[in-house]
């Protein structure tokens with residue numbers, strides 16, 4: 496299988512090459528030439544597979560340039576009870592007869608990003624070894640992405656990680672998670688500034704062609720195709736967990752920011768998984784809610800991007816959205832190019848003429864949740880079911896309940912565990928002890944490793960030069 500860009504100006508590539516990429520050279524996103532489809536017979540077989548077996552069955556249809564035995568080895572090392580807390584990897588639990596929660600957050604950093612990132616870490620290491628290459632990953636994080644990346648890449652050969660975070664702006668738990676790591680290849684840099692400043696430094700270094708080439712700079716942000724691929728698997732797993740036969744339809748409600756998670760659901764649906772609706776749940780940063788209800792997409796300016804109590808969904812634009820629009824516009828890459836070049840400079844676009852297809856042909860629906868909604872949802876679930884959910888998951892459940900149709904079964908994605916966002920939980924239900932996995936016991940008391948730098952790209956470049964040179968074989 497070959498991969499192409501949504502902008503149509505990149506020569507077709509193999510999976511292994513796409514795996515190490517961010518944006519395509521033409522500015523688009525990479526995706527397979529077509530999504531493979533599966534029929535009822537295949538679904539019947541897949542219904543009985545374990546998580547790693549299912550992951551292999553799905554991924555080998557996309558990663559065709561990795562030998563079967565090697566891919567199996569990568570997957571078997573990734574999806575273990577040791578890393579994800581149970582053999583189910585993504586256990587489903589029932590909330591009500593027609594409402595389920597899909598536990599995606601039982602990995603090392605207690606957020607759904609681990610499911611994809613743990614795979615990516617092992618796949619990166621494998622591909623780099625095969626190519627005899629080294630890579631320097633630089634990233635900016637306000638919390639979940641950075642820690643998931645660090646826990647996936649720690650101790651990996653031929654990979655150095657430099658993660659920039661805004662000094663003093665993350666939660667105690669998030670800070671402790673990242674800064675307590677002691678692996679030689681993980682470098683935490685706190686920047687005296689905001690998240691946007693961190694992101695600007697990453698961009699500046701990426702745009703320095705000479706520097707980029709010398710240190711083989713790469714990223715692991717949410718547009719990475721490998722992350723999307725790994726996320727497709729759990730839509731299948733969850734569907735099988737709540738149905739008895741492939742005649743049944745199930746919908747998913749997904750707390751969304753950059754449209755990475757639900758994009759994987761969309762691809763699962765395109766592959767033939769009997770998904771009813773894909774419900775996009777947003778917080779106050781509701782650009783996707785507007786699009787899926789009205790057909791108009793308008794990225795937010797920085798001053799209109801709100802800081803909310805579901806912070807991992809605080810986005811100005813949804814970076815994976817282009818993958819869906821490409822398909823929606825019947826692979827008209829010239830048009831996609833035009834629309835998303837506009838988005839880059841803050842312009843929106845209007846596709847209300849095809850909104851009907853968005854909702855029916857592709858099954859999308861959307862709703863929005865606010866701070867008051869998530870507090871209310873957390874409180875009510877706690878009081879009714881003794882069930883504690885994090886603020887992002889609460890957004891998904893709120894929207895699911897609001898949009899649920901008669902007879903519709905909905906699975907809500909749990910995208911983080913409540914202990915990560917203790918302040919909001921306590922605001923919702925009062926002072927309680929929030930359960931935390933044994934491996935995070937005492938995390939905040941561990942020594943922390945971070946250097947604080949002024950908001951200057953040159954200072955970060957200097958760190959990279961020092962450490963990467965020092966680590967050359």
Ligand SMILES: *Cc1c(COP(=O)(O)O)cnc(C)c1O
Pocket residue numbers: 606607608639640717750751752753754755756757807808887910911
């Ligand atoms: C990243 C994240 C999201 C948003 O996921 P997207 O793939 O960006 O749509 C939602 N909830 C949590 C907890 C996250 O970390």
